Amino acid sequence: MNTTMMTSRRIAAAALLAGLGLLSLAPAQAEESDASSPAIAAKMNLRGKPNGIKVSEMRIVRKNDVLVVQADLQNVQNKDRMVFHRFKWLDANGNQVGDGESWKQTPVLGQQIQTIKSVAPSAAAVDLRLEMNVEAK
Amino acid sequence: MYTIMNKSLLMKLGAAALLLTLVACETTVSSPVVRFQRQVNYGDAKGVELVTNEFGSTDLQMIAEKMVGSLLETGIFQGRPTVTVSTVKNKTSEYIDTTNVMNSIQTQLVKSGKVRFTRSIQEMQSGVDELQRQTQSGLYKQKTQAKVGQMTAAKYSLEGELTSIVKQSANTKDVFYKFTLKMFDVEEGTIEWAEEKEIRKTSKR
Numbered sequence: 001m002n003t004t005m006m007t008s009r010r011i012a013a014a015a016l017l018a019g020l021g022l023l024s025l026a027p028a029q030a031e032e033s034d035a036s037s038p039a040i041a042a043k044m045n046l047r048g049k050p051n052g053i054k055v056s057e058m059r060i061v062r063k064n065d066v067l068v069v070q071a072d073l074q075n076v077q078n079k080d081r082m083v084f085h086r087f088k089w090l091d092a093n094g095n096q097v098g099d100g101e102s103w104k105q106t107p108v109l110g111q112q113i114q115t116i117k118s119v120a121p122s123a124a125a126v127d128l129r130l131e132m133n134v135e136a137k
Numbered sequence: 138m139y140t141i142m143n144k145s146l147l148m149k150l151g152a153a154a155l156l157l158t159l160v161a162c163e164t165t166v167s168s169p170v171v172r173f174q175r176q177v178n179y180g181d182a183k184g185v186e187l188v189t190n191e192f193g194s195t196d197l198q199m200i201a202e203k204m205v206g207s208l209l210e211t212g213i214f215q216g217r218p219t220v221t222v223s224t225v226k227n228k229t230s231e232y233i234d235t236t237n238v239m240n241s242i243q244t245q246l247v248k249s250g251k252v253r254f255t256r257s258i259q260e261m262q263s264g265v266d267e268l269q270r271q272t273q274s275g276l277y278k279q280k281t282q283a284k285v286g287q288m289t290a291a292k293y294s295l296e297g298e299l300t301s302i303v304k305q306s307a308n309t310k311d312v313f314y315k316f317t318l319k320m321f322d323v324e325e326g327t328i329e330w331a332e333e334k335e336i337r338k339t340s341k342r
Binding site (some may be wrong): 016027047048051063064065066068082084086098099100101102103104117118120121122125132133136 | 158159165166168169170181183184189194195198199202205207209210212220245246249250251311
């Protein structure tokens with residue numbers, strides 16, 4: 001009886017460990033390391049999961065009366081990813097400036113950093129959002 | 138007692154398995170792309186067009202955005218100068234309406250409020266016709282008529298060129314587009330600004 005109890009406990013423990021092991025595979029690792037910093041995340045509209053892509057830096061400057069932004073897309077995994085993105089420019093009231101940019105498709109190879117850039121359509125733009133989603137190839 | 142324990146254990150294991158299944162089957166978000174489908178829908182005009190690898194709407198939009206962004210960023214338009222659109226040569230093997238590219242660039246620049254455009258050579262005749270109608274037809278009040286000889290000449294002229302390199306193998310087609318735009322000072326004949334946009338599109342059968 002004791003042996004049966006021990007065996008079932010061992011099986012349960014093994015199953016639990018296996019389950020935990022499965023859960024802690026790649027997605028969990030990615031979620032830990034591909035999160036952008038809170039300041040950058042506040043400027044992002046990310047649809048779905050980052051899938052290993054994080055915005056490591058976002059530089060915004062006003063050049064000749066218009067805002068210019070550069071964002072570094074960093075692939076923290078070895079797997080190549082396809083990123084769809086565009087910048088949305090906002091005026092002082094939070095309204096969108098212009099018709100909106102076209103969507104762009106940018107491949108980011110494993111462990112690569114790709115810089116994307118955009119210029120505001122007019123001087124009315126004072127803020128921005130980076131809209132993006134990452135396609136798992 | 139063991140039966141109850143086993144049942145409870147089995148239930149817990151079942152719940153864990155269900156959770157794992159749910160995690161694995163979570164639906165992913167769709168990408169803003171336009172692909173070939175056998176049904177008609179209104180789509181996102183700004184979506185990434187991937188129907189074929191020929192010159193498409195996304196290429197046009199990306200070129201216009203890059204050119205406009207570069208022009209605004211350089212600050213060459215201090216004092217709202219006048220600009221006219223000259224020729225845009227299509228040196229690719231495809232039929233591409235390059236006027237469309239220039240129209241997008243012109244529209245975005247006008248909306249920025251940083252520059253004024255004068256009539257291009259192609260738009261001139263309709264302007265002259267309207268002036269003649271107002272001044273020579275005798276139909277209009279004198280004080281409302283537009284005066285001849287009051288047009289503002291362009292300080293700068295925009296000239297562009299679109300080229301392509303196509304490579305094809307049994308199962309891969311690679312197209313490389315390059316759009317070059319230059320802005321000349323009309324009086325001095327110097328290039329005051331230039332920008333390029335390179336696009337690579339690869340398709341596999």
